[in-house]
Amino acid sequence: MTTVDVDVAVVGAGPIGLAAAIEARLAGLSVVVIEPRSFPIDKACGEGLMPGAVAALARLGVHPEGAAIAGFRYVDATRSAEHRFARASGLGVRRTALHDALAARGDELGIERIDARVTELVQHAEGVTVGDVRASWLFACDGLHSTVRRMVGLERSASGRVDRRRFGLRRHYAIEPWTDLVEVHWVADAEAYVTPLAEGLVGVAVLGRPRTDFDEVLSQLPELSDRLRGSHPVDSLRGAGPLRQRSTARSAGRVLLLGDASGYVDALTGEGIRVGLAHARAAVGAIGGEGARQAAAYDREWSRVSRDFRVITSVLLAAAQSPLRPLIVPAARAMPALFGAAVERLAR
Template identity: 30%
Template structure:
């Protein structure tokens, strides 16, 4: 794969039609869609590409659909490790394999493909470029941004700014759209190379156990005998009596060590494998909460807008989807006023919120692992329940019904 040309900040133009801040899945998807339509797009990222990104790297059906829309699915699958199942493993060792269209590709490679596709469409990339602040006109409308690298600072004017800066809140704060600085969740992962286990670990395994409460562990197979292994807590911060969000007493390193001790495949993977890098952690923003979706002249998209699902921690597909929604809103309103663009975009995100709320409701399985045992036990005996679980993965079934009181009662009738 040829390297992306990271243009220096000194070459930054004075203006463009749309400035996209952040070249992850949401930002690159938006930049490509806009550039395809002939929009003058500048795409910036605070890191030089290729760059690492802490993630589970799993591509579930919604990600496949977005990649197909962007015309890069074949290119992604040429480098990804395909899989046919998500393996759900309960505290008592029960297992059920849920079928789906799945793959694993490290974000270093995925983001490179998405960014390159945006450049092929006509977007111009500048990195490293740190977002400092918005530029505002006399009426307070965002009209561009101040970017920096080291001591060098540059201003660029834009008709629209799309903020796709991920879960870290600093850019949201600087843009005046942050509603909650604390994240929704936290995760930690590393890569281990162990070719001897490549045939044994072929599914995207997700493990629940009381020793991982209120989270879960995972092992996802990459290519060439490499595995993404990690732990996460999708609801790591709770609202306190003072109205502020506080972090739960969770130590991800201890969780990871416990996972690799009690779960035999993880223990074997680590014992017979070679670490490919250090353990790295990252925050998550879930459930389309934590920031305003827009302000005049600016749209917030991707994980900056909370595009990660609470229950599964999956966010790649929804990040691309929200990036495309932002781009479509800008394109539809090129000859309209700000309000029309913002109204269209915010309405599109609100239309997604009920599904995000269902995944937040289903997050109870992480806090109560015995529910995983119950669901898995019944799914081993019920083809209909396995179909419903596959529907959750494919977003054709309601995840909340599996864990509601009514849903639990239905488990005994499946």
């Protein structure tokens, strides 16, 4: 088989992998994407893009179709709190539609894709060899359960006896969206995210502990159940998790971890895509530098662009997994300025 020599090899063709490949091509670099799954690639997620993610995609020349999102609404059994974005709108986009838009842009730029699974990886002074691909740099964008992260020794095992793992479940319903907000419905041990996606289509994602039952959560949400009554699911239930993943570092030699592969807190604030797009931009910017400090530059920028997401999500997750959980929606309602400031901070 012919050996492929490129500046950047991207492992994983999810949204962040394709975005990283597009970033590299726009910077004038040669790039190849390695992915064994067929397109489009789906994933169980909330499918809401913050305004900052919409702007970041537009900068790459990617304009997916979807439903405008004006803000967030938190709901519990007796009250609600909402905040509408101060400036630009977000976008509800079915994951397969987002993937199609990114793949089409990659095709426009002539990005090569190789149908293969990474089973070995060798680093050397001038780059990385993966199968028949030799690259100056490798971007690991292979998700929550990253094979590359494990191969290069950056996997951090979970510690502690208390099982705080959380998982996501998602299903689409054929029903006209009733709001232009992402609704987050809170029950005792789970949250249900409701996202308008298109005309006649709504996505419902449930986040909760291991063995959370999707239908059981909906049965605890009479307002949402009433809305969905009479509609029908248009696909099967999909799952993902555990959501929390950690790495010991974000780089090892000439391998950089991006997106979920670099570590993930939780999906509570819906910021995974925006942060992953920032990782892609940071990675391409770092390898354009000079000398041995390139990976260190990426590590610093990774920390900077991830900070707000990790801090706000960690605080909210800690409250959600503590006796303070029943106070989250009342606090958001009682302190609208604080609630709005947190949403706006994440919306950038």
